[in-house]
Amino acid sequence: MQKKAFNLYSTYLKQSFGGRVHKISIDAGFGCPNRKGGRNAHGCVFCDPGGSGSVGIERSEPIATQIENAKEIMRRKYRAKWFIAYFQPFTNTFAPVPRLRDCYDQALAVEDVVGLAVGTRPDCVPEPVMDLLGEYQQKTDFWLELGLQSIHNRTLDDLQRGHDYACFLDAYQRAKQRNIRICVHVILGLPGESHADIMATAAEMARLNVDGIKIHLLHILEGTALGEFYKQGQIQMLTMDEYVDLAVDFIERLSPHTLIHRLTGDGPRETLLAPLWSLNKWEVLNAIDAEFERRGSQQGEKYES
Numbered sequence: 001m002q003k004k005a006f007n008l009y010s011t012y013l014k015q016s017f018g019g020r021v022h023k024i025s026i027d028a029g030f031g032c033p034n035r036k037g038g039r040n041a042h043g044c045v046f047c048d049p050g051g052s053g054s055v056g057i058e059r060s061e062p063i064a065t066q067i068e069n070a071k072e073i074m075r076r077k078y079r080a081k082w083f084i085a086y087f088q089p090f091t092n093t094f095a096p097v098p099r100l101r102d103c104y105d106q107a108l109a110v111e112d113v114v115g116l117a118v119g120t121r122p123d124c125v126p127e128p129v130m131d132l133l134g135e136y137q138q139k140t141d142f143w144l145e146l147g148l149q150s151i152h153n154r155t156l157d158d159l160q161r162g163h164d165y166a167c168f169l170d171a172y173q174r175a176k177q178r179n180i181r182i183c184v185h186v187i188l189g190l191p192g193e194s195h196a197d198i199m200a201t202a203a204e205m206a207r208l209n210v211d212g213i214k215i216h217l218l219h220i221l222e223g224t225a226l227g228e229f230y231k232q233g234q235i236q237m238l239t240m241d242e243y244v245d246l247a248v249d250f251i252e253r254l255s256p257h258t259l260i261h262r263l264t265g266d267g268p269r270e271t272l273l274a275p276l277w278s279l280n281k282w283e284v285l286n287a288i289d290a291e292f293e294r295r296g297s298q299q300g301e302k303y304e305s
Contacts, residue, residue: 134180148185172184
């Protein structure tokens with residue numbers, strides 16, 4: 001296999017465990033503080049009614065059952081040997097510490113689960129929760145996934161995130177004090193953001209030397225506030241070529257050590273409004289590879305330490 005021009009998380013997993021490792025998305029029933037503490041109120045303008053969870057999560061099943069059912073699919077489809085339990089939809093630190101510990105422990109108790117990833121918001125990790133996450137950092141392959149999307153407060157306000165960049169920095173620094181590895185989520189193509197704005201976010205991720213990053217393509221889903229704006233003609237979407245150029249520009253500015261967890265976004269086919277080209281995920285990924293090759297470039301090419 002040809003060596004990638006960027007530092008893939010999947011490669012790290014394979015090298016760490018000696019075989020294929022896949023993430024299994026879990027819905028533990030948490031709500032979100034940005035949805036008035038529940039699941040049904042409006043939150044971020046891009047978040048769908050499922051809380052940005054993966055398709056096919058069996059939300060009504062116990063945690064162990066969700067994992068066991070997904071394991072069989074992953075083994076048949078990808079020949080996976082081991083699994084990362086990923087608490088994904090809604091806000092997965094939004095509960096008292098005893099409940100969080102119970103949920104995380106249930107996941108880690110399932111056979112062949114070798115790690116844990118917890119997706120949450122930077123305004124929902126108080127000190128007792130951060131202490132708990134620090135415990136898991138010490139005993140398993142653990143990642144804290146923090147939704148940021150952009151470093152620009154005007155963008156965060158437009159997205160109705162409910163926090164500012166200072167809040168993210170506070171959570172990030174407190175996590176780093178406990179040596180917790182962090183995967184930061186960002187979105188490329190957000191309304192109102194210029195190329196310079198997006199590169200400023202990349203430069204800040206480089207300054208922080210983040211452990212990992214998920215680069216999402218802005219995609220518009222039915223049932224979201226952003227979807228209504230799109231239907232009214234208020235949002236201009238990126239073309240695939242524009243997105244590929246942005247993604248490569250972004251990665252060139254990251255630290256060479258940052259692990260790339262995700263390179264695009266692929267919403268559910270039945271609710272995706274735009275861009276429809278994002279459904280061809282492998283075409284997008286191949287185009288990113290081709291653009292790196294065309295430039296003769298790689299991750300960190302424009303990194304300023």
